[in-house]
Amino acid sequence: MSEKLVIIGNGMAPGRMLEELFEKAPGLYDVTIFNAEPRVNYDRIMLSPVLSGEKAYDDIIIHDDAWYGAHNVTLHKGAKVTQIDRHAKTVTSANGITVAYDKLVIATGSLPFIIPVPGHQLPGVLAYRDLDDVEKMLDISKGKGRAIVIGAGLLGLEAAYGLKRQGMEVTVIHLMPTIMERQLDPAAAYLLEKALTERGIEIITKANTKQILGTDKVEGIELEDGRTIEGDMVVMAVGIRPASALAKDAGIAVNRGIVVDDGMQTSDASVFALGECAEHRGQCYGLVAPLYESARVLADRLIGGSAEYHGSVVNTKLKVTGINLFSAGDFAEGPDREEIVLRDASSGIYKRLILKENKIIGAVLYGETGDGSWFFDLMKRGTDISQMRDTLIFGQSYQGGAPLDPMAAVAALPDDAEICGCNGVCKSKIVTTITSKGLTSLDEVRAHTKASASCGSCTGLVEQLMGLTLGDAYNPSAVTPMCTCTELGHDDVRRLIKAKSLKTIPAVMQELEWKTSCGCAKCRPALNYYLVCDWPDEYADDYQSRFINERVHANIQKDGTYSVVPRMWGGMTSSKELRAIADVVDKFNIPAVKCTGGQRIDMLGIKKEDLPAVWADLGKAGFVSGQAYAKGLRTVKTCVGSDWCRFGTQDSTGLGIRLEKFMWGSWTPAKLKLAVSGCPRNCAEATCKDIGVICVDSGFEIHFAGAAGLDIKGTDVLGLVKTEDEALEHIVALTQMYREQGRYLERIYKWAKRIGHDEIRRQIMEDADKRKAYFDRFVFSQKFAQVDPWSERVSGKDKHEFKPMAIMRKEAAE
């Protein structure tokens, strides 16, 4: 009979503890978890990327439901434990579940500190601790407006950055004279403040909040000095305190947090505490690395071991894209302390080491943080640095006379040096996994060890370790192959397809010595595109090499149904079209209808077998496929232009429709979205599109290489042309150049960055012959591409795609 282990709290620390436990002693315990949040264990460090939109909730799940099932863990979601009965050895939750335990782990985490100023209970005053907080912030940020963040510590600044990325105006209020004063000295704080201000975040220091203004929701705040700031949301990020009330009520010794010994045991021998709620040797930790260290110790204790936790020295990194910041230890000045400082104003680099008795006790690095883990290691070990004092600040590569190469630096790290702070992975774990599993790529190492799989800031170190372990077998600077089926990169394959006149997928695979018999799901769609693009008249499109959306001309959804988007040229529609769409929605019981970002109407939740009939009805009203699924021309978004708008300078709608009618059906390396705005007010948002046009009095300003997806990037100007005909020719030529040179799935802004914007301008704007040649090749290719895929399928093409092959009945088999 297994012993009963009950865990209160389902955060990262108990999650890691269970991983260790199940690895070392599977089945030893019958585990029950109570989670006050209604969900599984997710990566709380990555809340900031979720807030900024760089990641989604699904990306940050650590253990999904299947994991709990596989380890026979009973997980009570949304069940907050309200009572521990130490005599009966049971815990009871608010929703009435009582479970008995042999061993109990309290991992209740921490609570955000809310300053009790007037107005702190108004709707719109938020903390920043869990996914619920992030969801509330995202919800309010949809309305844009201004967010006020109180507290310029690590969390506050990450929240500010995320909200800024979501399009809000952001003001950060901070009580102290400099930001992040617990981790940064004033010099680094100055550089950081400058960088954040450049990103559009307003920072007010020495500001004490007097009250939060508003009657039934937040409307702003008032500072002690009388200033008021308007805002729609107030995020309090002023600190946390351990959630220890539950333990205290049960009579367990509690100081600031729940007091534990070196074995993570509380004053009750059957009860342990772990994570942010625990206090060890007078310290409460709020960062993941020390919590993971103590989680390992607790796992060992639970299986009868005698591991001891001796506390941790912690370091901090800020997760704001493009800002490199590292801080560790103690950096206050003092009579017994010395410091070494390096500044490079032009590159924005600042490094400071704080020494005491020839040992590093603190480090602050800004701008260039590559040596952070080396300094941190010297600090943790208390290494005497007097021998290398003169060159210490330059980093590890400059030690021992001649500069060491980075490889030697990594080689010199001890086996237990931590490489990945987020996931607590040390050097030896990475090296042994590479060797034992025969790993050769960074992705594989991430999949097996989790090193550099969270925030990614240690990717360089992991790559160096791979180089060290694999020797010549690992060559990251080499051309990245298309996939594991070949050694050749995309550019080589494209060049050889032309040079050797390869016109079928089997011919490419044979002539270029593919290592697999028939490719994989990565290379086949790429080859199919390259062949369609290069031999438009000769190549027969291979539907089995296309992703399902392009095979059935609709967008697959998470439940296996499809969505359908008819083309509305330039975003214009009519009562007849809208009536036809309404009729189709009613006839086929389509559950959801939505406007897309590209000015189209999306019908979602259509069963695959209904697709041809849906298309037939839409076709009768004159609709063709909107190709909302294609790596090809998607939409041309327009504003109403000189037809209606009092500011319009040209017929932007007309040009948009003309472009769309000219270019529809063309395949491109990745999706291609266009927009035409009738004046520089830019209502069609043309300056974040793949290709955009801003109409001006003197003609048409052509833009390209914008992005508004995973990356956000404004367009660059290709050039100004005088007439609509010229605009069309330049845009089409640019598209063809991209079609011929882009790597499959490479958006136009990435291609442009690789080729060089000047080179593209030179070929399209200045070289009329080249431009004409590109244009002509596009026009030729369109002869074969402009066939409406929906009407083809309504008339019977590929009907096998839409019907089951057979329907079995029980009696049929008897």
Added chain:
Amino acid sequence: MNLIAQNWVAIGSLHDIPPQGARCVENGDTTIAVFRTHDDRVFAMEDKCPHKNGPLSQGIVHDNCVTCPLHNWVINLETGLAQGADEGATVTFPVKLEGETIYIAVSF
């Protein structure tokens, strides 16, 4: 007496499935995906990726594997096992080809 009998059921012809493609067979509440590889081998498995139940029949078939259209897990058609570092398995069904007729075995 074994109450669970295995029955071979004819479900169609090899030519109903495009090479490197798949078709679905409905068996009560279960949808079975039947795959044809480039060298005309035939496999059958439940039309459900072990990851998030993606419809494997809609994926790209390559060699003896299929890549799920939702999140690119690669499933081995012979064993039903997820490939690479992913872990999970899809239920497979015995299948045979007699001439050009495809049979699958289903237990009742």
